[in-house]
Amino acid sequence: MGSSALPDLERRLQTRLQEDLCPPEGRTFHVAYSGGGDSTALLAALISLGYPVHALHVDHGWHPDSAQWARFCQQQAVALGAPFTRLRLPADTPGEGPEDQARRARYALMAAQLEQGDWLLTAQHLEDQAETLLLQLLRGAGVAGLAAMPWQRPLGIGLLVRPLLDVSQQVLRDYLEQRHLPFLNDPANADMRYDRVRVRNILLPQLRELGWPHAARNIARAADNLADMREIAADWFSLRWQRYRADYPELSAERLSLEYLQSLSAAAQRVFLRGWLQQRQISVPSRERLEVLRDAVMQGRGGARIQWEGGQAWLQGGLLRAWPQPCATVEKEWEEGPWCAVPGKSLPIPGWQCALRDTPPDGFHHALAERFAGMGLYWRRRREGELILTGQGQHRPLKKLLLEAGVPPDRRAEVPLLWDEEGHLLLILGYYTAPWASARHGGTALCLWNAGVQSTADRGVGST
Numbered sequence: 001m002g003s004s005a006l007p008d009l010e011r012r013l014q015t016r017l018q019e020d021l022c023p024p025e026g027r028t029f030h031v032a033y034s035g036g037g038d039s040t041a042l043l044a045a046l047i048s049l050g051y052p053v054h055a056l057h058v059d060h061g062w063h064p065d066s067a068q069w070a071r072f073c074q075q076q077a078v079a080l081g082a083p084f085t086r087l088r089l090p091a092d093t094p095g096e097g098p099e100d101q102a103r104r105a106r107y108a109l110m111a112a113q114l115e116q117g118d119w120l121l122t123a124q125h126l127e128d129q130a131e132t133l134l135l136q137l138l139r140g141a142g143v144a145g146l147a148a149m150p151w152q153r154p155l156g157i158g159l160l161v162r163p164l165l166d167v168s169q170q171v172l173r174d175y176l177e178q179r180h181l182p183f184l185n186d187p188a189n190a191d192m193r194y195d196r197v198r199v200r201n202i203l204l205p206q207l208r209e210l211g212w213p214h215a216a217r218n219i220a221r222a223a224d225n226l227a228d229m230r231e232i233a234a235d236w237f238s239l240r241w242q243r244y245r246a247d248y249p250e251l252s253a254e255r256l257s258l259e260y261l262q263s264l265s266a267a268a269q270r271v272f273l274r275g276w277l278q279q280r281q282i283s284v285p286s287r288e289r290l291e292v293l294r295d296a297v298m299q300g301r302g303g304a305r306i307q308w309e310g311g312q313a314w315l316q317g318g319l320l321r322a323w324p325q326p327c328a329t330v331e332k333e334w335e336e337g338p339w340c341a342v343p344g345k346s347l348p349i350p351g352w353q354c355a356l357r358d359t360p361p362d363g364f365h366h367a368l369a370e371r372f373a374g375m376g377l378y379w380r381r382r383r384e385g386e387l388i389l390t391g392q393g394q395h396r397p398l399k400k401l402l403l404e405a406g407v408p409p410d411r412r413a414e415v416p417l418l419w420d421e422e423g424h425l426l427l428i429l430g431y432y433t434a435p436w437a438s439a440r441h442g443g444t445a446l447c448l449w450n451a452g453v454q455s456t457a458d459r460g461v462g463s464t
Contacts, residue, residue, distance in 0.1 A: 017051075027119065029051050029052065035072055038169065119158060125168060165220070240275075270294070286309075367447050369446070379419075
């Protein structure tokens with residue numbers, strides 16, 4: 001069938017995929033399939049265009065009908081000819097609220113289904129993009145936040161792709177009607193407790209009534225324009241980061257020189273700090289908290305500790321260290337004991353997972369050598385005055401290593417430590433991996449990561 005004879009949605013989707021996004025040959029598309037109208041239209045259109053797809057449905061388990069919804073999705077996927085996988089939201093997934101919890105868990109679960117280079121396609125459309133920009137504007141976001149959702153971004157070892165960001169929801173609804181496709185109506189989409197629902201059902205309609213009939217399209221276009229500035233800021237940080245690493249080769253990527261930061265202008269400091277935090281997979285602080293951090297940097301306040309939602313930083317010895325802010329009780333709610341590193345099995349520490357990965361990407365907290373998979377290991381806390389045995393057979397104080405790794409004083413007693421059977425320390429969870437135990441670059445690795453850490457990949461270095 002020629003492109004001119006295709007339904008509008010299929011024609012636009014085909015153009016976006018083939019001319020702009022360039023999908024890998026012969027790979028299956030994973031589709032985030034909620035059963036709602038938008039994801040149903042995307043799934044059906046991809047199948048109609050001849051792409052191999054795999055429907056992924058996340059069952060949150062919060063609504064009495066969630067199991068029924070999952071069965072509906074499975075039936076529809078089978079009817080369309082797509083393989084179907086039902087994923088269940090872990091009850092202990094960290095989050096600041098149901099909306100945040102659901103979003104973070106959905107992406108963590110679906111990312112775990114991806115192989116190297118796989119694509120996960122989602123059905124966010126033009127109105128979703130406009131809503132995102134308005135929400136970011138009302139939150140006082142910077143350039144990257146106002147650039148809203150990117151067309152694509154890394155997700156685990158794959159790629160998250162949004163091919164419908166310039167397609168209006170009406171096009172999707174017309175397609176559903178043309179194909180007579182059934183779909184679910186999630187009651188949460190009408191729940192005015194959620195910010196996005198109020199923007200969608202109140203703010204955007206009022207803008208249209210006030211004389212801006214194309215408000216959503218124009219707002220989404222503004223997001224595209226701002227995305228150019230986000231990319232420029234990201235490029236600037238990349239160049240600066242390379243130069244910084246060349247000037248300070250003795251420092252690991254987890255530590256920043258206060259001397260270097262103090263040499264930058266105030267604006268450059270903000271952009272550089274945001275870029276560094278995002279590179280470390282740490283939530284970027286608000287403008288106000290970032291200024292508090294900058295003030296501490298400029299004063300060189302040794303021992304200063306700055307916290308914000310999702311992260312915290314510590315200044316000591318002329319260096320700045322930062323790490324994700326865990327739930328307050330996570331590190332105290334784990335038991336010491338033996339552990340066999342079975343890929344895909346949760347760690348005894350809440351929120352942490354492990355898996356074997358080929359060429360692990362940036363963002364994993366630890367990448368141990370493959371030989372440790374299936375080996376008998378041991379988790380425990382530190383002991384007072386303890387010495388550790390290095391890979392070279394030397395002894396050194398664990399206290400000194402904890403300081404060098406940037407573990408704050410008030411967390412050193414509870415931070416999980418992983419040991420092998422011979423008494424060698426393999427890692428300090430979230431902070432340090434022994435060099436001799438690390439995976440070789442380009443080789444298979446036993447990766448450990450905190451699935452509860454909020455991803456910042458959708459935010460560029462200009463966000464607040």
